[in-house]
Amino acid sequence: MSQLFCSFHALESKGLLHFSLNQQQVGGNRGVPTSYMANHSVLRISSCKANSEILDGEAYKYYADGEWKKSSSGKLVPIINPTTRKVHYKVQACTQEEVNKVMETAKIAQKSWAKTPLWKRAELLHKAASILKEYKTPIAESLVKEIAKPAKDAVTEVVRSGDLVSYCAEEGVRILGEGKFLVSDSFPGNDRTKYCLTSKIPLGVVLAIPPFNYPVNLAVSKIAPALIAGNSLVLKPPTQGAVSCLHMVHCFHLAGFPKGLISCVTGKGSEIGDFLTMHPGVSCISFTGGDTGIAISKKAGMIPLQMELGGKDACIVLEDADLDLVAANIIKGGFSYSGQRCTAVKVVLVMESVADALVEKVNKRVAKLTVGPPEENSDITPVVSESSANFIEGLVVDAKQKGATFCQEYKRDGNLIWPLLLDNVRPDMRIAWEEPFGPVLPVIRITSVEEGIHHCNASNFGLQGCVFTKDINKAILIGDAMETGTVQINSAPARGPDHFPFQGIKDSGIGSQGITNSINMMTKIKTTVINLPTPSYSMG
Numbered sequence: 001m002s003q004l005f006c007s008f009h010a011l012e013s014k015g016l017l018h019f020s021l022n023q024q025q026v027g028g029n030r031g032v033p034t035s036y037m038a039n040h041s042v043l044r045i046s047s048c049k050a051n052s053e054i055l056d057g058e059a060y061k062y063y064a065d066g067e068w069k070k071s072s073s074g075k076l077v078p079i080i081n082p083t084t085r086k087v088h089y090k091v092q093a094c095t096q097e098e099v100n101k102v103m104e105t106a107k108i109a110q111k112s113w114a115k116t117p118l119w120k121r122a123e124l125l126h127k128a129a130s131i132l133k134e135y136k137t138p139i140a141e142s143l144v145k146e147i148a149k150p151a152k153d154a155v156t157e158v159v160r161s162g163d164l165v166s167y168c169a170e171e172g173v174r175i176l177g178e179g180k181f182l183v184s185d186s187f188p189g190n191d192r193t194k195y196c197l198t199s200k201i202p203l204g205v206v207l208a209i210p211p212f213n214y215p216v217n218l219a220v221s222k223i224a225p226a227l228i229a230g231n232s233l234v235l236k237p238p239t240q241g242a243v244s245c246l247h248m249v250h251c252f253h254l255a256g257f258p259k260g261l262i263s264c265v266t267g268k269g270s271e272i273g274d275f276l277t278m279h280p281g282v283s284c285i286s287f288t289g290g291d292t293g294i295a296i297s298k299k300a301g302m303i304p305l306q307m308e309l310g311g312k313d314a315c316i317v318l319e320d321a322d323l324d325l326v327a328a329n330i331i332k333g334g335f336s337y338s339g340q341r342c343t344a345v346k347v348v349l350v351m352e353s354v355a356d357a358l359v360e361k362v363n364k365r366v367a368k369l370t371v372g373p374p375e376e377n378s379d380i381t382p383v384v385s386e387s388s389a390n391f392i393e394g395l396v397v398d399a400k401q402k403g404a405t406f407c408q409e410y411k412r413d414g415n416l417i418w419p420l421l422l423d424n425v426r427p428d429m430r431i432a433w434e435e436p437f438g439p440v441l442p443v444i445r446i447t448s449v450e451e452g453i454h455h456c457n458a459s460n461f462g463l464q465g466c467v468f469t470k471d472i473n474k475a476i477l478i479g480d481a482m483e484t485g486t487v488q489i490n491s492a493p494a495r496g497p498d499h500f501p502f503q504g505i506k507d508s509g510i511g512s513q514g515i516t517n518s519i520n521m522m523t524k525i526k527t528t529v530i531n532l533p534t535p536s537y538s539m540g
């Protein structure tokens with residue numbers, strides 16, 4: 001048995017090799033193992049082969065035409081580990097010429113994919129989902145190193161992504177298997193001489209651009225609906241998160257999707273970003289991120305756009321709320337993954353009469369949050385980059401100068417910022433409106449519910465919001481008055497479960513996500529009309 005084991009410490013240090021070889025060898029189109037044992041020191045032979053495919057020395061290759069390639073640019077983009085602030089990975093800096101080639105092959109691959117039966121498309125997606133779950137360890141480890149996601153949450157992100165892909169395959173065969181049948185005589189002046197058949201057809205090439213904070217989950221939430229609907233897919237991963245995305249794409253490669261159907265191009269936004277989003281070969285853009293999405297929307301051509309952008313999710317707390325429940329949700333909603341979530345609670349609007357009690361309860365819980373490296377599963381880990389930490393600090397300094405009450409001392413070490421609750425924040429402070437994307441949470445005391453709704457609606461964002469009260473009638477009225485894509489009653493904002501519709505209004509986005517909505521968005525309706533020489537009515 002021992003001769004079947006191989007150990008590659010160099011690769012292991014890159015988070016690539018974490019599986020043990022056993023004798024129940026392998027299945028799958030490209031030699032993918034059917035099962036792995038997470039042994040953390042050795043690896044299956046087939047997995048050695050697979051991983052050597054995606055690495056060139058220290059650098060990760062990009063994926064095009066079913067192959068792992070080095071860019072002809074000869075240049076690499078470094079990925080900085082937010083914890084150590086040192087270069088941890090390197091990815092290819094793809095050129096515009098390489099983007100052109102990817103677009104060409106994506107277009108060709110899509111044509112035959114559209115002719116692949118729906119059940120076969122679903123079957124491949126199920127296969128990719130199960131490989132993704134088997135590969136959770138190396139993908140999760142990249143998430144830890146690239147974006148400082150706590151180790152446990154990193155695994156959860158990958159498993160959730162596998163579930164999303166499977167759910168999407170199932171949902172796709174149901175909703176794409178149905179069309180409509182219309183008859184002409186329902187419209188005034190018409191006899192029943194026309195039968196109209198509608199079906200959903202693919203758009204072509206979908207460009208997917210996810211953000212750094214959920215690079216795997218927010219990539220598959222675009223990839224799976226695009227593929228089940230018969231589109232091809234070009235992925236442009238975020239720089240921080242690119243290696244996790246490449247590992248994830250490798251799972252789709254191993255599942256055996258046709259060549260050119262999925263591509264993953266890495267590189268600098270400044271060199272290939274605009275080139276990709278304005279490329280004539282792109283038929284649809286699904287983007288999740290910040291203000292970059294607004295700029296992309298203005299530059300993109302006449303194609304469907306799915307934009308999920310920033311948020312400033314308000315948490316409105318009424319006098320009758322269960323304050324322990326509110327405090328628990330503020331901690332979960334405001335501080336998990338160090339506040340780097342689009343749906344994080346980003347401003348608390350609490351009735352003055354219960355504000356002292358709530359702030360005290362939240363402070364007690366803040367004191368229990370652990371702060372440190374993601375490898376140790378700390379609650380608060382370094383934010384993604386130095387520039388992000390500097391931005392957050394700018395908001396804190398502004399609040400200090402304008403007289404906010406600091407419930408904790410402001411503390412920062414490199415990219416690590418300790419959790420901070422700012423009480424008595426006023427509307428003239430930047431943090432009342434801007435998205436810190438860090439573990440700093442403002443509390444604004446309000447004297448009426450209307451004041452809270454007004455603050456929520458005065459924001460340029462409208463992603464989610466939440467309201468805490470025991471009075472369901474009031475909750476409904478307040479929820480209806482809040483100009484946000486979703487309102488949560490008695491819980492923190494959240495994107496999942498992934499089949500729920502998810503959308504922002506105003507600067508928070510265009511269109512709606514969630515599995516069903518994304519599949520529909522990545523299709524268009526085609527109709528075929530059968531014209532009869534004489535009217536025909538069924539009698540029975």
Ligand SMILES: NC(=O)c1ccc[n+]([C@@H]2O[C@H](COP(=O)([O-])OP(=O)(O)OC[C@H]3O[C@@H](n4cnc5c(N)ncnc54)[C@H](O)[C@@H]3O)[C@@H](O)[C@H]2O)c1
Nearest residue numbers: 210211212237238269273274289290292308309310311342
């Ligand atoms: N609404 C949502 O569903 C949702 C979910 C997660 C994150 N977000 C938002 O994302 C932001 C944080 O993520 P981020 O910092 O990665 O966002 P970002 O806007 O800086 O980057 C998002 C993506 O755009 C790419 N990009 C940058 N310049 C580009 C260009 N010119 N052309 C094409 N692509 C380009 C980046 O590489 C990245 O992949 C926050 O504002 C957060 O609220 C929103």
